[in-house]
Amino acid sequence: MTASDFKGYRGKALSTLKNFNAPVWSDVVIQTEKGKYKGIILPRSETADDEHIVIKMPIGYNIGVAVENITEIKINGRKEANYKIPEKEFPYDEGKPRVKLFGTGGTIASRLDYRTGAVIPAFSPGELYGSVPELADYCNLETEKLYGVFSENMGPEQWIGTAKAIGAEIEKGVDGIVIGHGTDVMHHTAAILSFMVQNSPVPIVMVGSQRSSDRPSSDAALNLIHAVKTAAESDIAEVMVCMFGPTSDIYGLLHRGTRVRKMHSSYRSTFRTIGDIPIAKVSRDEITPLRKDYKKRRKDKNVIVNPVFEEKVGIVYYYPNMKPDIIDSMIDNGYKGIVIAGTGLGHVNKPVYPALKRAQEKGVAVYMTVQTLWGYVQMYVYETGREMLDLGVVPCANMLPEVAYVKLGWALGQTSDLEKVKEIMLTPINGETTEREPSNGYLIYQGGLPEVEEFISKYRK
C-alpha cells in the first residue's frame, strides 16, 4: 500500500492502520478497550495529532478513536468518496449576451464531499448551471480556468496572465468578463487589472465569496448572479469588484477597482469603496448607478493591455519607534520601490530619515500613503513632512497603500527613470487618486449613538 492509502496519518496512528492493514475508506469495526466503533476510516488532517483515527459513523457524525485503546480493526469493505460533479448542459440562447468567466482559484460554486468535507469546486458551465441555474437567465456562459491558487498566492505572474487573457477575450468580442477570485487580495488584483487593462469596452467584474459555497447561507451564488448580470447587462466598462452591499441577501455593490478594499476579516459586506462612493448597486433585477462618471460600454475592441510588473517593490507599514534598518534592508536587498503607509497625514519618525536619504541616493523610488486609509497625504503641514519631501519621498494623494504598491510595481515595470515613474504614479488612470473627496466618501457610523441605532433599526444591515 502507498502513502496515499493512509492519507494524513503519521506516527502511532499510521503504524496502527498499517498493522491492521486498514487503509482510509475502509468500512470497519474498531474494537477498543472502551467499546466498539463502526464506521469508515477517513483521511486525517495533516496538522492533527498522531494519536487518533477518524471514522465516519453510519449516522454521519465523525469521531476520533484513540489508537492506544485499539485492540482490533475488522474490515468489512471499502467505500471511497466520489469526486464527480454532476453536470447539466448550460442552455444556449442566441438573444443573450456572451459572458466569459475566468477562474483563478477561489471557489464560487462548489459541491461538498460529505465523507471528507472536502469542497470540490464547480467550474465548467455545466457544473455551474447545476448549482446556480439562475445564471442562464442573464447570459450564455463560457468558462476558463486560469489558475488554481489560493487568494493569498495571487501575484505578478497571475496578474499578467489574467490581464493577457482578458485582452484576448475582448479581441474575440465577448460582452462581459467575470473573474472568480479569493477575497483576501481581491482588491490588489482589482487595482492592478485597472492599470494593466485600460480602455476596456466591456465590464470586467471581480467576484468571490465570504462564506464558502458549500454552505446553505453562502453569499457565493448571489454574488455570482450579481456579477454575471453586471457583466452581461451593465453599461459600466471598468474593472469592478462585485460583492455584498449589506450583510443581508439584498443587493451587491459595484466598487471601482482602484478604490475598493476588504475591510473586515469575515463579514459578507467586507468590501467598501474608500474615500468615495461605489459606482452602482446591483440586485437580481436591476443595476442602479450611484454615480454618472463611469466609463461606458462600447462596441469597439480597442482595449490597451500593458502587462508588466517590477517585483522588487514593497510596502512598509510605519509604527512608532521604527528603526531605519527596515528600510536599509530593503535597499540592501535591491528593492527598486518602497511604498510607506505613514501615520496621520503621511509621517515617519526622524530616526528613519537617514535610511530615506540612502534610498534617495541609491535611486529607490519612495512613495507616501496614509495608514488611516481615508484622507490625503499632506506633507506640507508639518516640518517633518517637508523634510521628507526633501529626502525624495513622493506623496501619493489619496491613493490606498495597496493600490500604490501595485501601481508602483507596474510603473517600475515600464521604466526605471524615476521622473517617468513619478509621472505615471501621479497621473490617475481610473480614480486611484481623486481631486476631491466627497463629503459622503468617509462614513463609518459609530454604533451606540441614538441616531445611528435608529438608522440600523430601520434598514436591514
Place this chain on the structure above:
Amino acid sequence: MKSFIFKPFEEMTPEDYAVVGFKSGLEIHQQLLTDKKLFCRCPAGKYSEEYDAEILRHMRPTLSELGEYDGTALMEFKTKKEIIYRIKRETVCTYEMDDTPPFLINDQALDIAIKIGMLYNCNIVDELHIARKQYLDGSIPTGFQRTAIFALDGWIPYKDRKIEIVQMSIEEDSCREVSDVGHYRTYLTDRLGMPLIETVTGPDMKTPQEVAEVNELCSALVRSTGNVRRGIGAARQDVNVSVDGGTRIEIKGVPRIPMIPLLTYNEAMRQWNLLRLREELHKRGITENTFESKTEDITGIIKSSHYLPLQEAIDKGYKIKCVVLRGYKDLLHWQTQTDTYFSREISDRVRVIACLTTIPNIIHSDSKGDTITSAEWQKIKKHANATNDDTLVIVWGDERDTSTACKEIIIRAKEAAIGIPSETRQALSDGTNGFERILPGADRMYPDTDLPPQKITKERLEKLKAHLPEHFWEREKWYKELGIPEDTIRPLAISKFADLFKKAVGGWNINPKAAAVAIIQYPKRLKKLGYDPNLITIEMMTEILMNYKAGLLSRWGMFIALKKSLQHGKFYPELLPRPILKEELLSIIALKKKELKKMNPLSGEKKQKVLMGLVMNEVKVNIEGKVVAEKIKSMEHK
C-alpha cells in the same frame, strides 16, 4: 395487514399496542447551564422579544454526495422563503449572524455534557469532531448546526430492563420562530447558539406511557447534576414513532412530557390508518403506477362563487385551480388521527411547501362542510371531466404558489398509494401532529472545517468522574429504606442538596425526615410566599442543618432561619434565635400555666393542648414540640 382498528386513547391496552407493533424512541434536547454560548462568548439564557436590527437571508440547497439535492433541501428551496432574523445586541454577536467564524468550543459546556454522558453509562469519545448538520428552514443563519458526538452506547435502567442510549451530541441551539406567513419567516436570535445536548434512546419503548416514563427518567437524570437549565423551552423532545409496516416518523419539539402519550398514540394511529388507506387504494386498483390525476385552471368557471375565501381570492386577482384525483372518492375524508382526516395531510403540504398559509387553503369534494354549492361542484366536475368516483381538490393563491400547490397535492395523494412518507412532524396542542418537513437525508452531515478536532484527555475524564453525582435511582433506593415520604423521594434524589442530605443523615446523624422536609418542602413553602428558592445555597442549607443538629434550631426554626437567610442573601449566626436554657423553659411553662388559670376552665385534655400551644408560641423556633410536651408531662408528675 391485521384488521385492528384503533380504539379511543383511554381504551388502548399494552396488548393493543403490541398488535400494531408500536415502537418509540426519544431524542431529548436539554440546554446546559452555562454562562456563555457554545461557540461564541455571548451570554446564554437571556431572552427578550425586543430587538435592535434585522437581517435578511435566503437558504440555498447545496449539492449532496450523489449530486442530488436532499429531499428537505429541495422542499425548502421550493418554498423560497425570505428569512428575517431579529437581532438584539446584548445576546447576539457577529458569530450568530454568520459573519464571524466560530470560537473554540465552550469548555464549561463540554464538561457538563461529559458528566451527563457518564451518568448515562456512556462511552465518552476520545476525540471530538465538530460536524455541520444542515438545516435549510433558516432556524440557524449558517444553514447548519454545529454539533458533535461526545458519548455513545449507554443505558439507563427502566422497569426490569435497560433502555439503550444510542448516542449523545453537544450542539448549538437554534432560533426561536416568531412567525411564518406566506413567503416570510421571522426568527428571534437570542436562543441561537446556546449549548445543549441531544440524547438519543433506542426504539425501546412499547407503549405511549412508557415513552413518557422513560422521558421522565432521563429528565430526572440530567437535573440531578444541577448543571442544566430549567423552565419553558429548556428541555424539548423529539419523539420517534413507528408501527409494523410503517415508517419511523419524528414528532418535533414536544414541549411537555405529559403530552407524549396522546401524541404518540395519534401518530401510531395515523400510520396505521394510512396503511389501511393504502390497502383501500390498492383494492380500488390505484397504485403508484396506475395513479392518475389532472389539474385544471377554474378561475373563470367559479368567479361568481359566494364562498368567502374564493371571493377574496378573485378580488385579489388570484388563480383558482382544481386537482382531480381519479378514483379517490371519499378518501380525503379518511380518518388519520383523532378528528383529523387525510385532507389535512394535503392541506399541510400546501401550507408549508406552497406557502399558502391562510387556512382553509384547500376545499375538496369529499368535504362534509359548507364550501361551494353543489351546483358549482357539478360545473367544475363537468369542466374537468371528472366522474363520480373522483375527488376534486380546489386551491387558490398567486400563480406560482398555486401551481406549486397543485404539484404538492398530487405528490401527497400519490404517496398514499405507496405508504407513509418520511417526514418530520410538529406536535400540536390537541395531541395530534401536523406535517413540518420532509425527513432530511443522511447526507446532510459534514465536518466543520472551521474548527480542529479536540482531544478529550484522560485527565479531564478522571477529574470529572471524581465529581460525578451518584445515580439518582441509587439514592432513591436508600431514601425508601429511610422511610422518606413518597412525594419527596424524586425531588430529593435530583436536588442539588442530595449530597448534603447524605452527609447530614449519614455523617451528622440528623433525622432523615427532618432533613428531607427542610431540603425539599421548606423551599416549596417559601416559593409560595414569593421567595425564589433557587437562591438557597448549599452553604445556607448546611449551616441550618448543622444548627438543627446542635439543638439551636427546631424544625420550625429551620424554616424561619431559611426564610431569614433568603432575606439577607446569606446565613448569619445572628439570624439564630436566642437560645433557651432548660431553666428558662421551665419558667415559661410555669408562667403559661398561670395564664391558663386566668382563662375559662377547660377540660383536662383541652387544657393540656392550650398550654402546649401557649408555650410553643414562645419557643417553637428553638425547641421541638416533643421536648416541650415531655417537659410539661414531667412537671405534672412532680
